[in-house]
Amino acid sequence: MSERLTTNLKIRRGTPGDAEAYDVIEFEFEAGQSVLDALRWIRSNRDASLAVRYSCINANACKECVMRIDGRTGYACTTALKPGEMLIEPLPNKRLIRDLVTDTLPPDERLA
Amino acid sequence: MVQYLETDVLIIGSGGAGMYAAIAAADHGANVLLLDKSIVGRSGATIMAQMTVAAAVGEEEPDDWRFHLKDTIAAGRDLVDEPLAKILCQRAPEKIWQMEEWGVGWARSGNHLTQVHAPGHDRKRCVYVDFLNTGPATARTLRNQVRKFDNIRRVSDLIVTDLVLQDGRAAGAVALHLETGQAVTIAAKATVIATGGLTSMYNRNSASANMGGDGYALGLRAGAELIDMEFVQFFPIGHLAPRMTGMDPIMWDPFRYKLGGRLLNGKKEEFTQNYGAPEDGKYVVTRDAATYAIFKEVEAGRGSPHGGAWLSFEHIPEADLRAAFGPVIDKLANNGIDLTKMAIEVAPIAHYHMGGLRTDDSLATTLPHLFATGEAVGGANGANRLSGNAISETFVFGELAGRSAAALSHSAMPDIHHAAQPFLDIIAEASNRAGGGMTPTAAIASLQTIMAEDVGPFRTADGLRRALDNLAQLAATLPELPTGGAMAFNQQLADWFGLRNMLVVARTIATAALARTESRGAHQREDHPGLDQAWTYNQVVRLDGDDIRLFRSEVRRLAQEELA
Numbered sequence: 001m002s003e004r005l006t007t008n009l010k011i012r013r014g015t016p017g018d019a020e021a022y023d024v025i026e027f028e029f030e031a032g033q034s035v036l037d038a039l040r041w042i043r044s045n046r047d048a049s050l051a052v053r054y055s056c057i058n059a060n061a062c063k064e065c066v067m068r069i070d071g072r073t074g075y076a077c078t079t080a081l082k083p084g085e086m087l088i089e090p091l092p093n094k095r096l097i098r099d100l101v102t103d104t105l106p107p108d109e110r111l112a
Numbered sequence: 113m114v115q116y117l118e119t120d121v122l123i124i125g126s127g128g129a130g131m132y133a134a135i136a137a138a139d140h141g142a143n144v145l146l147l148d149k150s151i152v153g154r155s156g157a158t159i160m161a162q163m164t165v166a167a168a169v170g171e172e173e174p175d176d177w178r179f180h181l182k183d184t185i186a187a188g189r190d191l192v193d194e195p196l197a198k199i200l201c202q203r204a205p206e207k208i209w210q211m212e213e214w215g216v217g218w219a220r221s222g223n224h225l226t227q228v229h230a231p232g233h234d235r236k237r238c239v240y241v242d243f244l245n246t247g248p249a250t251a252r253t254l255r256n257q258v259r260k261f262d263n264i265r266r267v268s269d270l271i272v273t274d275l276v277l278q279d280g281r282a283a284g285a286v287a288l289h290l291e292t293g294q295a296v297t298i299a300a301k302a303t304v305i306a307t308g309g310l311t312s313m314y315n316r317n318s319a320s321a322n323m324g325g326d327g328y329a330l331g332l333r334a335g336a337e338l339i340d341m342e343f344v345q346f347f348p349i350g351h352l353a354p355r356m357t358g359m360d361p362i363m364w365d366p367f368r369y370k371l372g373g374r375l376l377n378g379k380k381e382e383f384t385q386n387y388g389a390p391e392d393g394k395y396v397v398t399r400d401a402a403t404y405a406i407f408k409e410v411e412a413g414r415g416s417p418h419g420g421a422w423l424s425f426e427h428i429p430e431a432d433l434r435a436a437f438g439p440v441i442d443k444l445a446n447n448g449i450d451l452t453k454m455a456i457e458v459a460p461i462a463h464y465h466m467g468g469l470r471t472d473d474s475l476a477t478t479l480p481h482l483f484a485t486g487e488a489v490g491g492a493n494g495a496n497r498l499s500g501n502a503i504s505e506t507f508v509f510g511e512l513a514g515r516s517a518a519a520l521s522h523s524a525m526p527d528i529h530h531a532a533q534p535f536l537d538i539i540a541e542a543s544n545r546a547g548g549g550m551t552p553t554a555a556i557a558s559l560q561t562i563m564a565e566d567v568g569p570f571r572t573a574d575g576l577r578r579a580l581d582n583l584a585q586l587a588a589t590l591p592e593l594p595t596g597g598a599m600a601f602n603q604q605l606a607d608w609f610g611l612r613n614m615l616v617v618a619r620t621i622a623t624a625a626l627a628r629t630e631s632r633g634a635h636q637r638e639d640h641p642g643l644d645q646a647w648t649y650n651q652v653v654r655l656d657g658d659d660i661r662l663f664r665s666e667v668r669r670l671a672q673e674e675l676a
Binding site for chain 1: 251357552599
């Protein structure tokens with residue numbers, strides 16, 4: 001087994017009307033694990049209410065898990081975790097729905 | 113407030129089959145509502161497929177759909193629904209050319225399409241899009257076509273929770289809008305299930321997040337029948353470790369065959385020969401034999417560190433690796449994987465489900481006005497699917513289901529307001545269950561473990577009974593599991609509805625697997641080794657209240673002259 005590393009994910013929470021709030025959640029990982037691996041683990045083991053959009057999990061095919069990671073736009077599924085602290089936020093230029101989910105749908109695919 | 117929508121054709125799920133069905137139905141003049149529980153055209157299995165598509169286009173060498181059909185029937189171990197398989201093989205070539213016209217960009221050599229010889233085929237029959245891009249190119253092409261139709265309305269983030277009946281027919285659905293938590297009633301003259309298979313019910317799988325058997329559960333609860341539920345295809349050398357992202361976990365297969373990747377146990381010794389399947393330097397151990405050998409080696413404590421086997425290319429010269437893997441080598445490097453210096457770990461993972469909704473040759477299910485398409489159709493692949501047939505069926509069955517559903521556009525719009533109420537009540541009740549305890553999200557993980565441990569590729573009566581007991585215990589907790597209460601984009605609530613579907617579908621698999629006291633194709637009973645001719649039947653499942661009813665059905669055959 002490879003070495004266990006630790007990161008603290010500082011995750012922006014809440015809906016548009018809420019005061020700015022972050023949760024900090026510690027996650028142990030192996031080198032190569034992705035930000036999405038951590039977010040999915042959090043949903044299963046710590047806080048199922050965390051909102052995070054994803055579909056294909058691994059393949060970087062669906063492009064659904066786009067978010068802001070350490071101040072840069074990227075895909076949670078292909079961004080490797082790094083030890084220390086990571087800042088996880090929703091896209092700043094899209095309408096916030098909740099937590100890490102923003103309105104990334106084409107306008108004609110929304111339920112009007 | 114409950115929102116109301118109505119449409120001629122409601123299509124639930126928007127992978128390749130759902131999109132193809134939408135195009136066909138719209139092309140035949142129907143108004144179409146194309147839904148996805150995630151994002152239209154992006155979720156589901158199609159977009160993840162990096163491999164090949166089988167069709168007798170005969171570009172590399174002369175071919176005929178009858179040869180493709182013969183291979184499909186042979187792979188299915190005598191349980192293939194032959195009329196459905198005939199439709200699949202006969203119409204696949206025209207769909208390949210239709211996709212080419214729409215700009216998918218099949219790989220070419222000179223002036224013809226490139227076709228490769230995939231396992232189980234008698235010749236070079238499988239087209240693809242470079243590099244490992246078949247699924248994304250297919251999804252993009254179909255999305256572009258769907259957008260051309262004004263009579264297709266697309267809605268993302270809409271989770272169908274139940275079908276609604278009127279006069280014994282499918283008449284629409286009730287759905288939950290993920291973003292707002294709002295309930296939606298949808299009246300439809302015809303409904304198409306395009307939700308794919310069920311592989312995300314297993315903890316190791318090659319699926320996207322939304323392959324939890326939803327469409328099977330919707331159909332079952334509404335009164336439709338399922339067929340061949342016991343046949344879940346496992347892919348023997350799915351990627352296990354180190355963590356690799358940006359790639360389909362089933363990607364290693366062609367490289368192993370092409371280059372001779374060695375399968376090794378935890379002691380880095382070859383082991384398949386101990387199970388009657390020596391590598392012999394040819395590396396053509398069949399999928400079922402490789403799966404069995406890996407399982408047994410892990411069981412004996414000789415697995416790799418993460419519980420699988422090693423796959424090593426370390427003996428292959430670097431230049432040969434680069435030639436074979438092409439740009440994939442760089443993707444591997446991004447994952448910290450250098451094949452010249454390290455072996456990777458592989459394990460059998462749930463990959464495809466042969467069973468599904470029972471249909472006739474128009475893809476009508478046993479419930480009037482309800483159709484199925486794509487992987488959700490049961491029967492065409494029998495006990496084991498031939499490689500390359502999954503995308504072919506999204507095209508062929510997509511077009512057929514869309515056309516069949518559109519033919520009902522002339523019927524009257526059903527009034528489902530009254531019939532929808534009990535299902536709206538379920539959404540309202542589930543949406544208001546705050547509180548603590550095990551979450552549905554965690555419960556899904558438990559279900560995946562139950563399925564992997566006792567309803568995987570190798571089964572015993574004791575294990576299957578244990579699984580049914582464990583599933584019943586989990587099902588008993590369902591009414592109390594907390595959903596977090598009302599909030600935007602409540603995935604915990606979505607997980608509750610997903611779990612509700614998985615629980616009933618899991619029981620159908622375990623029940624059918626327990627009854628089938630033989631080993632055939634993807635269903636292997638350790639307590640009943642070997643194929644038993646007396647079991648040359650399909651098993652059909654129906655829901656009666658909360659009880660699962662199982663009965664046998666004769667395999668549908670073609671007349672000999674139709675095969676010749």
